[in-house]
Amino acid sequence: MTVHNLGETNSILNQFIAEIRGTQIQKDSMRFRRNIERIGEILAYELSKTLEYLPKIVETPLGNKNMELPKEELVVCSILRAGLPLHLGLLNYFDTAENGFISAYRNHENNEDEFEVIVNYFAAPSLEGKTLLLSDPMLATGKTMENVLKVLKNHGTPSQIHIVSVIGATQGIDYVKSVFPKNTHLWIAAVDPELNARGYILPGIGDAGDLAFGEKL
Numbered sequence: 550m551t552v553h554n555l556g557e558t559n560s561i562l563n564q565f566i567a568e569i570r571g572t573q574i575q576k577d578s579m580r581f582r583r584n585i586e587r588i589g590e591i592l593a594y595e596l597s598k599t600l601e602y603l604p605k606i607v608e609t610p611l612g613n614k615n616m617e618l619p620k621e622e623l624v625v626c627s628i629l630r631a632g633l634p635l636h637l638g639l640l641n642y643f644d645t646a647e648n649g650f651i652s653a654y655r656n657h658e659n660n661e662d663e664f665e666v667i668v669n670y671f672a673a674p675s676l677e678g679k680t681l682l683l684s685d686p687m688l689a690t691g692k693t694m695e696n697v698l699k700v701l702k703n704h705g706t707p708s709q710i711h712i713v714s715v716i717g718a719t720q721g722i723d724y725v726k727s728v729f730p731k732n733t734h735l736w737i738a739a740v741d742p743e744l745n746a747r748g749y750i751l752p753g754i755g756d757a758g759d760l761a762f763g764e765k766l
């Protein structure tokens with residue numbers, strides 16, 4: 550797997566990352582969602598540089614222009630619910646992408662720290678031969694991605710997989726590397742060193758779903 554950690558280079562991206570981390574600014578859920586969406590747009594732009602392009606003639610009112618335009622058939626698949634703002638950010642740039650949604654949750658038996666990831670909803674078009682963008686803002690243990698990979702096998706074999714994430718823990722990235730095909734790309738805006746006992750990224754941001762959409766029972 551090729552890891553593209555965009556936060557390693559100084560850019561405006563790190564301003565948006567700082568805003569989703571900061572305990573005061575992140576409380577403004579509309580700004581939080583918009584920042585995740587903006588991060589998605591930047592990740593989409595960087596990822597677009599690795600897609601396949603085909604020559605095309607564009608007719609302007611004054612003449613013709615030869616251009617190279619994206620060839621790929623893209624499918625953006627996001628993990629509910631935290632993946633929704635990131636999904637929108639990707640769609641803002643990939644206008645014609647098809648869409649898939651996956652509902653996965655962590656089942657903590659008896660409220661213990663150990664958990665199993667359960668995928669209970671997967672709605673997507675055929676992935677056969679297409680370029681799949683799997684979006685999940687928080688790549689913590691990597692177990693959700695592993696389970697998603699198992700489920701999407703029933704929907705055909707994508708020609709290429711790009712995992713798109715905002716913050717990842719080193720451990721989760723290593724795990725995903727071990728289970729995904731070698732030609733997978735990971736596009737990520739920041740990498741943090743640790744996970745806590747509940748599988749949250751440290752220092753991370755907290756619960757991305759709650760920050761975007763409010764606390765759940």
Ligand code: URA
Nearest residue numbers: 687689749750756757
């Ligand atoms: N999901 C979150 O929302 N935050 C984490 O730190 C890990 C998983």
